[in-house]
Amino acid sequence: MNYRNKANLTLLGVSIGFLFSIAIGHFFGKNFYTEMLMTIMEAALVGGAADWFAITAIYSKPLGVAYHTEIVPKNREKIIESISNFVENDLLSASSLESRIDKIKLCDRVVELSKNKKAYIEGRILQISNYIVSSVGEKNLEGFIFALREKYIYRLNTVKLIKDTSGKIYESKSNEILDFVIDIGIDFLNSEKGTQYIYDIIYKIKQEKTSGFFSRIGLAMMGKTENDVVDIDSLTAIFVEKAIEKLRELKEEDNSYRIDLHNAIKAYIDNIDKYEDELEKIKNYIVRDSNIKVLIQKLFSVTTVDICREEKESTTAALYLFEILKKVFYNVLENKKVLCSIETAVKKLVIKLIDSKHYIIGKMVRDTLNEFDNNKLNAFIDNKVGDDLQWIRINGSVVGSFIGFIIFLIVYFIYNPYIVPFIRRIF
Template identity: 40%
Template sequence: MNYKNKANIILGIVSVFFIFSFLLKYYVINNVYTDFVFTVIKAALVGSVADWFAITAIYRKPLGISFHTALIPRNREKIVEATAAFVEKELLSREAIKNKIEKNNIAVKISKTIISNKDNINLKVIQMLNEYISKADKNNIKRKIKDLGTGYLNEFYDKKRIKCVLTCIYKNDGEKILDSIFDFLIYVVKKDEVQHYIYDAMNKLKKENTKGFIFKLGLSLFEASDSVNLRDASLVVQDELLDKVRKLKNSEDAYRKKISAFIEQYLNNLQDDNVLENLKNDIFKDENIDSLIDKIFVKSKIVFNSYEAEGYLITKIIFDILSSVFEKVVKDEEKLNEICRYIETVVIDIFEEKHYVIGKFIRDTLNEFDDDKLNKFIDDKVGSDLQWIRINGSVVGGFVGMIIFLIMNFIYNPFLAPQIRRIF
């Protein structure tokens, strides 16, 4: 049962008690007790009816009376404008939104949320890339690659320019380039696949070079006694190879200097041979382009952390690049703070630019309400409290009636009234 029904029931009960007390006082017995009951019930009825009229007048015209009634429908435009203005200028003002954003570090929270959900984000990125690539037109890609070879590349291709660019790059960053190459070699040599490859190669050599029965028998005896164990030997070779590659990281290493000199000589002779020309022509052969496109659209497993997803080769390449950038940003606190500040600035700018939309949205929404809908909208928000006013009106009215009765019968009539009559 809602409060409106409760208020109506109380009004009905007070009305019945009023009729009962009226009949009791004027037709059965008239004494101080029935007078007390009648006064209290009469005041409660007046309070209840008055509050019913007041509350009803907010929404409609009670008893058809139009004088200062139906306040909400009558002031509909003012209510809409006042509500929109309050939300736009006070509740969600530019200053309030800006202060909230700055105070609550929204950008930092966004970045932390992204970092904590990076695996889900990675999965979504792979799905989006796969979906986009699956819709790509392979024939159109082939045409673009051919256009690149026959058009732009031929137009800008020049041996002197390429030689100059490569020479300048190597002259300025040659040591870094060599370090990167040797780091990659170290990474490759450390892999178990290399040790297996060395073992297979040594095993193959053993079979090819030990053709005689005596040699095979002797080698078997040595292996049995761990004197010559191919598995251990392959590990030794791998360790030795890794040690040699690591020494290349030393800028004073003789082999490193020889490699650097060879690269410089190759770059100096680059213009005099047809390596670049042959390479360019080879790349843009139709069969090579077809092979490249086929490889791009081959599907394979993409592994990140403990997750695994299927994607195209080109998806994997793009994902690895994005993932690498993402990881670097996450680990770079200064860069992360810079991004957070940028996000914060963008959010504030968007609110600054689109702030008027808040008021417009509220106005448009409320203007779609007719009188009944607007009444219901407001009643849903404050109707219960307004109905309590009616209930309180009955209680307070009865209490005030009781006070008036006591004052009139026990103070005014016996003491004050005689004094007043003497004066006048």
């Protein structure tokens, strides 16, 4: 049972109670109890009826009375405008929104989210990568590469580009480049693959030197085999050790071999023009139709990858893009300065948007409420505060009956026995 029905039953109950008190007074005459009952029920009826009239007047015309009734329908525009202004200028004012945005610690939240939701974030990055790649599509990417080839690559002076670029890079980073190359050589010699490579070379040389007819006769005369002449394992170990030692010496800037290597690289870069034909052939081979189509097919081939212990399907191109975006994302997270700059820029952008579009909040509220006709607006308000308003009706009857009881006591025990005789004596 809703509160409206409860209020109606309460008013019906006090109405019946009032009629019952009249009947009691008629059959049993006037006495303390019958008068008290009638006074209480009369006050309860008056209170309930008055509150019923007042609450009903908010929405419609109670008993057809038009004076100061239908408060909501008659003031519909004022109500809508007041609600819109309240939401726009008070509840969600531009200054309050800007203040709340300014208090948000975006950097801390993003960093915390990245730690607690790593799998989710990387999954979303992969999803974005797949979306970008699928939006581009195989045909569009192929067409773009063909257009790029016709417009730029075919017209590109490969030799000049390589010469200028490599020359500038090597000139500014020559020591770092040489050290990097030397370290690669050392790492290779220290690896199992490098050792096996040296072993195979020495074995091949040994085979070539000991497999001849006269070599075999000579070894036979000495009573030895080809394995007795050369211990390949020992020779490989010695060669690797000496090679690494020499490579480490090359890392010294005043090493003569390093200087010669440096000059040889510079000379090679300076004289790269003589390889123009070969470089052009290589360029044209790389960008020929069949190679581009094979590349596109590989980029759009679907594969299964493990993202934070969760298997996901993705194209190869999306995986490349995913790795780039992931690296950028985590690099930004580790750089507090960049992260704070992004936060400041985002906040400024949002605040600027709020300043320019804040009126939309009031307009949205206004437009939404304007869609309500009188009945819908009444129902909307009644849905929000209707229960409290119906309780007012119930309280009217209850409070009225209590006040009626107090008034009866005052009239019966004070007014009639003391005040009325006093007034009569005066007049």
